[in-house]
């Protein structure tokens with residue numbers, strides 16, 4: 001029997017674009033129309049149905065919920081802020097609080113307002129001031145009701161997919177642009193972090209908890225060959241740690257620019273370097289892994305979460321698992337996935353890592369970006385025609401852990 005602390009946060013995560021529906025002022029929406037992808041459209045209609053969804057989360061004993069605010073709703077035109085949409089998100093937060101669920105609010109989760117993208121997006125240095133203005137506007141109103149904030153979700157995934165691999169808008173393949181985006185995202189986080197702390201202080205409120213959600217992968221060398229070990233080391237430095245280190249070390253001395261690290265963990269890469277070349281160093285993997293996979297073909301490797309948590313211990317910050325989940329049609333595999341990852345989290349906690357919560361990705365089956373609605377990550381199924389919600393068995397098993405803080409059996 002495994003026991004988690006009494007004050008542990010338990011719940012699930014979503015993001016605005018993936019569940020709300022009707023986000024027509026965002027860059028993703030415009031891009032979908034041009035790129036002839038499966039359109040997100042009404043998504044899960046969570047914008048209207050959020051209270052029902054939170055009732056379900058409460059019935060599953062969640063005491064925390066991570067969601068994102070859609071910047072393009074709040075600021076549909078540059079400098080024009082929508083009071084109506086601000087009120088909507090305030091209602092969302094109050095609906096969570098009313099149900100005894102701690103809101104964990106993400107400010108940027110991959111999508112941007114169309115005006116922002118059309119005028120250069122994150123490549124432009126002025127993106128930092130623009131993001132800051134949006135963050136300050138929200139914080140002034142929401143601070144009294146929110147303690148946990150995530151400024152930016154998966155910065156490394158965003159910049160690699162949008163500016164290096166070019167599969168997300170604006171579909172660039174440019175290292176110099178990606179470098180500028182990284183620089184601006186890091187500055188945006190740091191400046192927002194400081195400004196938001198200042199607002200809380202000015203309002204006489206307790207300190208907020210502000211972090212980023214970093215996607216981490218377990219990079220495992222195939223057959224422990226030297227070239228594969230070297231590649232694994234390199235990818236870990238660049239992909240997992242690079243952005244966090246950049247934030248923590250602005251200037252010469254380390255600085256506190258984060259109150260916690262949000263960890264999004266899904267999978268491992270078994271690394272087999274085929275040739276020495278920049279592309280190979282970044283992407284080569286063993287083509288023939290026998291491990292169990294999710295429906296997108298990602299290796300399932302729960303021990304990797306233990307390994308990355310032990311590595312992140314050196315930052316001496318609390319860690320929240322802000323995403324961990326599996327897309328599969330085999331719901332018993334979903335429960336096994338959750339169970340095995342929780343075991344590894346607990347092991348890391350025994351090893352001295354301070355983990356404060358676990359948020360499963362995702363509460364609902366939702367829109368998986370360029371992969372459309374096919375992959376099913378949800379604890380709750382959503383019928384694509386009727387939008388009817390169906391709670392899965394895995395969700396009920398997870399609910400027992402949320403209720404008791406105890407992980408029993410298999």
Ligand code: IFM
Nearest residue numbers: 015018154264323361368
């Ligand atoms: O759906 C995404 C989410 O938006 C960010 N983290 C990974 C999830 C699964 O791919």
